[in-house]
Amino acid sequence: MTTKLVHAVVNGVLGGGVYALMAVGLTLIFGVLDVINIAQGVMVVLGAYLSYALSVHLHLDLFLGLLLTVPAMFIIGVVIQWAFIRPLRGRERTSMSLLACYAVAIIIEGILYWAFGPNSITLKASYVTSSVHVFGFYLPYIYLYGFAMAVALVVALYGLLYRTLFGRSIRATMQDQTAARLIGINVNRVAALTFGIGVAVTAAGGMVFGATSGGINPNSGYDLISRLLAVIILGGLGSIGGALAASVFMLTAEAIVDIWQPTWSVAVFYAALVVVLTFRPRGLFGRQEARAQ
Amino acid sequence: MRPHHARFLSLGAAACVAAALAGCSSGGSSNSSSSSTPTTSTKAPIVIGTSLSLTGDFSTDGVAFQKGYQLWVRDVNAAGGLLGRQVQLKVLNDASSPTQVVSNYDKLISTDHVDLTFGPFSSKLTTPAAAVAARNGFAFIEGAGGAPSVFTTPANQAAHNVFDVSLPIQDEMVPFTDWVKSLPASQRPKTAAYPMAQDPFADPPVQVAQTMLQAAGVRTVYSKIFPAEVPNYTPAADNVATSGAQMVVLGSTDVPTVSAFMKAFEQQHYVPKIFIAAAGPDQGSAFTGTVGTGNAAGMLVPNAWYPGSPNAQSQKMVTAYLAKYGGTPSGINADVAEAYAVGQVAAQAIQATGGTVNSKIISYLHSGATLSSVQGPVKFDSLGRNLQATVFIFQWQNGKFVQVLPAGAAGSVKIVNPKPAWAS
Numbered sequence: 001m002t003t004k005l006v007h008a009v010v011n012g013v014l015g016g017g018v019y020a021l022m023a024v025g026l027t028l029i030f031g032v033l034d035v036i037n038i039a040q041g042v043m044v045v046l047g048a049y050l051s052y053a054l055s056v057h058l059h060l061d062l063f064l065g066l067l068l069t070v071p072a073m074f075i076i077g078v079v080i081q082w083a084f085i086r087p088l089r090g091r092e093r094t095s096m097s098l099l100a101c102y103a104v105a106i107i108i109e110g111i112l113y114w115a116f117g118p119n120s121i122t123l124k125a126s127y128v129t130s131s132v133h134v135f136g137f138y139l140p141y142i143y144l145y146g147f148a149m150a151v152a153l154v155v156a157l158y159g160l161l162y163r164t165l166f167g168r169s170i171r172a173t174m175q176d177q178t179a180a181r182l183i184g185i186n187v188n189r190v191a192a193l194t195f196g197i198g199v200a201v202t203a204a205g206g207m208v209f210g211a212t213s214g215g216i217n218p219n220s221g222y223d224l225i226s227r228l229l230a231v232i233i234l235g236g237l238g239s240i241g242g243a244l245a246a247s248v249f250m251l252t253a254e255a256i257v258d259i260w261q262p263t264w265s266v267a268v269f270y271a272a273l274v275v276v277l278t279f280r281p282r283g284l285f286g287r288q289e290a291r292a293q
Numbered sequence: 294m295r296p297h298h299a300r301f302l303s304l305g306a307a308a309c310v311a312a313a314l315a316g317c318s319s320g321g322s323s324n325s326s327s328s329s330t331p332t333t334s335t336k337a338p339i340v341i342g343t344s345l346s347l348t349g350d351f352s353t354d355g356v357a358f359q360k361g362y363q364l365w366v367r368d369v370n371a372a373g374g375l376l377g378r379q380v381q382l383k384v385l386n387d388a389s390s391p392t393q394v395v396s397n398y399d400k401l402i403s404t405d406h407v408d409l410t411f412g413p414f415s416s417k418l419t420t421p422a423a424a425v426a427a428r429n430g431f432a433f434i435e436g437a438g439g440a441p442s443v444f445t446t447p448a449n450q451a452a453h454n455v456f457d458v459s460l461p462i463q464d465e466m467v468p469f470t471d472w473v474k475s476l477p478a479s480q481r482p483k484t485a486a487y488p489m490a491q492d493p494f495a496d497p498p499v500q501v502a503q504t505m506l507q508a509a510g511v512r513t514v515y516s517k518i519f520p521a522e523v524p525n526y527t528p529a530a531d532n533v534a535t536s537g538a539q540m541v542v543l544g545s546t547d548v549p550t551v552s553a554f555m556k557a558f559e560q561q562h563y564v565p566k567i568f569i570a571a572a573g574p575d576q577g578s579a580f581t582g583t584v585g586t587g588n589a590a591g592m593l594v595p596n597a598w599y600p601g602s603p604n605a606q607s608q609k610m611v612t613a614y615l616a617k618y619g620g621t622p623s624g625i626n627a628d629v630a631e632a633y634a635v636g637q638v639a640a641q642a643i644q645a646t647g648g649t650v651n652s653k654i655i656s657y658l659h660s661g662a663t664l665s666s667v668q669g670p671v672k673f674d675s676l677g678r679n680l681q682a683t684v685f686i687f688q689w690q691n692g693k694f695v696q697v698l699p700a701g702a703a704g705s706v707k708i709v710n711p712k713p714a715w716a717s
Contacts, residue, residue, distance in 0.1 A: 004535060011528055109348075118352030119579045120549050122556075129559040129715070140560040214526060214553025215583045219349045219388070223523065251525075258528035262519035263491060265528065 003136070004259050010137055012252025017147030018212055019247035021205030022224065023231045024153060024240050025198035031238025032174050032194040035085055035097040039105035040228055041221030043199055046108050047073060047206020048216055052121050062125050062207055063145070069203040077199025080104055081192045105221065112218035120215030128211045146208035150244060153201055157240050160197075170194055174238065230273045234283050242285030249284075338379040339649055341366075341639070342401030343411040344422065349389025353548060353579045354414045354628050358437065359384060361632025362411060364613060369636065375643050383407060387418065394418045398425040408649040409434075411635050414628065415546070416440030416462075416494040419455075427452035432654045434458065434639050436631030439465075440493035444676040454651075456658050458634040458671050460682035462494060462571070465595040466502035466542070468698045469569055469686050472708070473540070474509045475700075480710070482539035482566055486515035488529055488554070489544030495521070495571050498595070499544035506542075514538045521546060530557030540567040548573045551592075552583045559588070559715040566711035569593035574689060578624035581692070587716025589689035591709050598630040598668045599687050599696055603704055606637070607667040623694040634666035641665070 026040040037043070047069060054065040084100040127141035161167040172180040173190045181187050209224075210216055231250060235242025253272045258265045277283065343362060346355030366382045374380055383405060387394040394413050401407045402425070410426050412419050412435020419438025426433040427448040433455050439462035449455045473481060487503045489496045496518065507513055515536040519529040530553060533541060545551045551573035558564065574580050574594035581589050600611050600622035610633050611622055639654075641664045646653040663681065664671040670681040686698035690709055697708040 004532070007531060007535060008528065011531060015525060015527065113348060118348065118356045120353060120547075120552075120583055122552060122583050124585070129556060131560045131562070138561045212527070212556075213549065214551070214556060215549035217350075217352055219352065223350075254525075255528040258519075259532060262517050262529050262532075266520045266523055 005256065007137060008255035008259055009252055010139065012255040013248050014139065014143035014147050015251040015255065016244070016248030017150035018143065018205070018208050019228070019231055019251055020150040020244040021146060021153065021208055022202060023205075023228045023235075023243040023247060024150075024157065025200070025202040025205070026228055027232040027235065027238055027243045028157065028201075028240060029195055029198035030232065032170055033081075033085065033097075033191055034094050035101070035195075036094070036229070037198070038098055038101040038225060039080075039108065039221075040202065041223070041225035042105040042108045042218075043073070043202045043221070044206040044209055044224055044228075045216055045218060045221040046076075046112065047203040048123065048210030049112055049116060049121070049206075049218075050203065051207040051210060052116075052123055055123060055125075062123055062128075062211060066204055066207060069207065070200045073203040074196040074200035077196035078192050080199070081195035085195065086188060086191065109218045109221070116218065118217055120217045121210070122213065122215045123207065123211040125211065140212075142208065142211050146212070149204055149208070150247075153204065154240055154244050157197075157201070161240075166190075166193070227269060230270055234273050234276055236283035236285035239283070239285035242283060245284050336376075336378045338381045339375055339409070339643070340381045340383060340405070340407045341409045341411055342383045342385070342398070342405060342407035344385045344387045344394045344397035344401070344413045344418075346389040346414050346418070347384075347386040349387075350547065351389040351414050351418075353576060354437070354626070355386075355389070357576070357579075357626035357628035358414050358632040360614070360618065360626075361436075361629035362636060364610065364617065364629070365633045365636030367617075368610075368613060369640060375640055376647065387413060389415075389418070391418055391421050394422045395425055398422050402426070402429045402431060409639060409643075409651070409654075411632075411639070412436060412438055412457075416443050417492060419443050420446060420493070423455045424448040427454045430454075430651055432456065432642075432651045432658065434635050434642075434658075436635045437628065439463075439678075441497055442493045444678055449676060452655075453659060453675060453677065454655055455677040456638065456673050457677055457679055458638045458666055459631050459668060459679065460597040460684050461678045463497045463501060465571070465684045466498045466569070467505070468684055469593065469595065470502050470505040470509075472686070472698050472700060473506060473511070473567070476710075482511060484512045484514045484536075484538045485540040485542060486533045486536050486538035486565075487513065487517075487542050487544070488515065488533050489518045490521040490546050490550055491518050492521045492544070492546045495544035495546050498571055499542050502542050511540070518544075521550075526550060526553035527557050530554045531561060534558055534561035534563035537563070538565060541565040541569070543568070543570040545570045545573045548576055548580050548583050551580070555584050555588055555592075555715075564712060564714050567593070568712050569595070569686070571595070575627040575687065575694075577626045577694065578620060579626060581624075581689070585716060586689075586692045590691070590716065591712030592689050593686055593697070593708075594688075595684055595686050596627050597682050597684060598627055599685070599694055600625045601695065601704065602667075604667060604669060606665065610667045623692065630667050634668045634671070637666045638664050638671055 022044045029037050050069040051065050054060040088096050131138040131140040169185045169190050177187050231246045235246030254265045254269050257268045345359050366380050370379050385397040387397050410431050414437045416438045420443050423433045436459050441463050487499050489499050515533050551570045574592045575596045642654045642657050646657050671679050672681040674680050685696050688697045695706050696704045
């Protein structure tokens with residue numbers, strides 16, 4: 001039993017890295033723009049399909065392919081923000097952005113069906129199915145790489161936010177958009193670039209998700225979005241480190257429950273959310289704390 | 294003013310595009326697709342309505358089903374139609390949603406006034422859809438709703454309107470379990486794992502197999518039901534691998550589920566000697582394209598049909614399919630045959646009753662008549678189960694999908710045992 005528990009914890013930590021890669025963009029966008037990007041699940045799938053296309057047609061390694069898919073997704077994010085989010089004003093802005101993001105999700109899904117068809121795809125590479133033997137456990141390389149990339153990404157985003165002038169602009173915009181404007185920050189530019197960065201990092205999450213899952217189709221994003229939202233709420237809306245911590249926590253809880261009763265594993269994902277929020281309504285790293293960092 | 298203009302333009306455009314795409318994407322609203330050929334007679338066409346999962350979790354199967362229906366419509370129209378009337382197919386997209394499928398059949402029957410309805414894909418969607426048909430007095434001929442729960446609903450027990458042309462799935466593992474029991478003690482697996490997706494199609498045959506194999510002395514080391522359609526199967530698959538079972542009987546509904554287990558097994562350096570899945574490996578190139586032809590080697594799956602079937606009608610359909618869609622025989626999804634068989638059975642009922650009166654069709658199909666199809670003979674019991682269906686076990690061998698069980702049956706080749714190691 002101890003072996004199973006340790007294995008479950010290892011699975012949870014490594015799987016949490018994959019979820020963090022998919023969730024950090026979502027929480028970053030919310031933190032700066034107050035926009036719940038309901039299209040995030042489909043963005044993940046889009047990232048996976050872009051990696052798939054480069055892998056199949058250009059025989060590009062999945063990680064090398066990120067050098068192309070990350071910038072491509074950045075541009076897509078900037079365009080989406082400019083076309084769908086920026087024009088929204090007023091008190092209904094947040095709720096209307098949900099509708100706009102849903103429209104974006106449907107558009108992207110339709111394009112993917114048109115381009116790739118309904119059959120499921122999976123990303124292939126030698127490190128996707130191979131693993132390293134450590135202390136009696138086989139650890140798949142793709143999960144190890146994915147976790148390392150998640151940690152690196154979180155560190156890089158922290159560096160961007162707290163060690164650069166642009167990061168200072170982002171944080172100022174997070175705290176008070178009007179005040180940020182008054183001190184000369186181009187809030188529209190910050191918003192567009194932040195949305196672009198949020199979508200760009202999702203390319204990495206999409207690639208790892210596509211490689212670790214049994215198969216995805218253009219519709220797979222809808223199974224993901226509720227879990228990603230749970231992750232960022234638990235982590236604290238707007239907190240990048242919180243997204244990583246919450247991903248690891250929830251995936252570990254899920255993996256442990258899976259040992260005894262897999263049918264409850266999905267429920268525990270959300271039960272953990274309810275329990276934590278009961279005692280800590282702002283999540284593990286709540287918004288005030290996140291913005292004060 | 295400009296921001297307001299921009300906002301309304303943006304939202305208006307978003308809403309319009311969303312609405313337009315919802316129709317052909319996952320929104321679940323209607324996506325009419327007519328497969329009619331030019332009418333050659335003045336009689337009104339026979340309009341058949343169906344709801345298929347063209348998007349969503351079952352989209353691979355839904356699209357394969359659509360191909361099967363369309364192929365049958367084309368063939369029947371090319372032969373002059375039915376009773377001198379051409380056949381038109383009206384397809385709505387249910388996006389794999391049990392809610393949307395109900396709305397779709399309501400629309401097909403009440404608004405579109407179709408003459409007949411054909412079933413959707415999966416037991417999960419057939420159950421609610423058949424209840425709509427029952428409420429409206431429609432026969433519900435289907436090919437992918439073989440779960441016991443489909444037949445035992447109060448609606449079907451009252452209306453007796455469900456007719457499944459494929460095999461009832463509950464006993465579909467029986468030839469497999471018989472084969473395992475027949476193995477010499479030295480070759481027979483000692484332990485087995487039974488992971489099952491929470492689905493009315495996936496669980497019953499695996500549970501029957503578990504009962505039979507346990508009685509035969511095969512020890513169960515893992516038997517759990519996991520949620521279907523979750524993004525992460527790795528924990529469940531890893532637990533099976535940790536159990537070290539010599540045989541895995543997977544209650545699966547689709548390719549991604551089987552693929553996820555295969556991938557996790559490979560990562561854990563675990564190769565079960567015998568690996569059978571309730572569904573997934575029967576989906577032709579959709580399966581091998583995902584898991585790889587090498588990894589597919591040795592994978593077993595139960596079904597009633599395969600592309601190499603000696604059935605003359607099947608051979609004709611395979612030829613027609615390859616001419617229309619290309620590919621190889623092994624790449625044809627078994628769903629195509631299931632859908633085609635639905636059309637064939639409906640055609641025989643229409644011819645026999647001289648029209649499309651649903652009450653007459655229901656009575657005829659319950660009359661004990663034996664009908665023919667690409668999947669073999671069809672004869673229904675009082676709840677619409679096909680009593681004549683013969684179950685076979687198929688296996689991927691060297692990139693080909695071949696019949697292996699029952700051993701010695703016409704068309705069966707030698708089974709590969711144990712399963713080869715993972716190829717990638």
